[in-house]
Amino acid sequence: MIEDRELQLLINDIFEYYGYDFSGYSRASFKRRVDRLYQMDGFSSFPEFLSRVRVDEAYFSRMIEEITVNVTEMFRDPAFYAVLRNEIIPVLATKPFIRIWHAGCSTGEEVYSMAILLKEANLLHKSLIYATDINTNVLDTAKSGVFPLRMMKTYSENYVAAGGREDFSNYYIANYGIAKFSSELSERMVFSQHNLVSDRSFNEFDIILCRNVLIYFDKDLQDRALHLFDDSLATLGYLALGTKETIKFSKMQEQYEQLRKEKIWKKIR
Structure with a gap:
């Protein structure tokens, strides 16, 4: 040891x-x-x-x-994605252009989940999804849009539980044990290496998702990352964290209001 x-x-x-x-x-x-x-x-x-x-x-x-921890899946926590579908995406639809940041995107399953939601809301064409991670190897997987075919049953069940009504298999082509997701989804994605510890804000976003990353940071680093997100988020934008993460007890708490019990906060000032 x-x-x-x-x-x-x-x-x-x-x-x-x-x-x-x-x-x-x-x-x-x-x-x-x-x-x-x-x-x-x-x-x-x-x-x-x-x-x-x-x-x-x-x-x-x-x-x-x-x-670096890379545990993820499509439509993970279906109740969370149901809130995105029913409450947040309709608000984003009123904007002329939608900018989204998946920070700590890992192998990209949640990025593709978001793209599917946007496509079904007829918003993908006016959206850009930035997906970043410190680990270049997982970014290569995310860029490829190729995932194990054996996971599609679980992902399909998550999708349906999150309110999906289409045939989930329409979004990918199955071949030799892999599922290759449609390039129509990945065309609206930008993948880049980004270090939440040392790198700065690079755009203004309507929603930032960083789920199950901050739990591996100490308090000082959590505060630093939250400050980065605050700098990167437009007023009235949304910040989504993991189920065990929160902005409570942070300096920015008073600038945000939480959506019900979900770990999603709206920047109100």
Whole structure:
């Protein structure tokens, strides 16, 4: 097991060599994932592991992929997507153009879910969905629009539970165990690497979704990310977080009102 002082050395070197700042990540979660990688790849000493991270960029990319959490699915939490469909998208429809940011988009399942909602509301043509993540490997998967065919039954059930009425299979082509989603959806997406720790705002958005990312940050980093979202969100825009995340007790709380019990807040001033 890696000791705390070794973990701090790793964090310092990652920042020095690659510019990634993990100092604000939940220490217990970060340590657990680094320990898992260390054991899985059979290192016999911490200096050996640290040297590999320093000099081997390909291995560093593997480490990023292993320690950043990429658990997602289409129409995850159907009740959340029902609120998007029935309450938020009709408001967005009144705008001449819709800008959406999926921060920490992982492999893109939730991005495609949003695109499907917009298409069914006849709004996809006047929308642009920015999808960002720190991990370039998961962004490549998201760009491809290719997902395991075995997951389509679950995704279809989620879609129906979220109020979907179309045949979900109309949105993809099945072949050799994979499902390739329509390019009509991906044409309205922009994928880019973005670090919530160090990068700045890059546009003004009507809705920002960052679900199940902040739970892996400590309080200071959560506040920094929320400030970034606030800077990036238009007045009367919406911020959507994960089921265990909140803006309560943050400095921006008074500027927002929560939609019922959902983890969605409207920026009122």
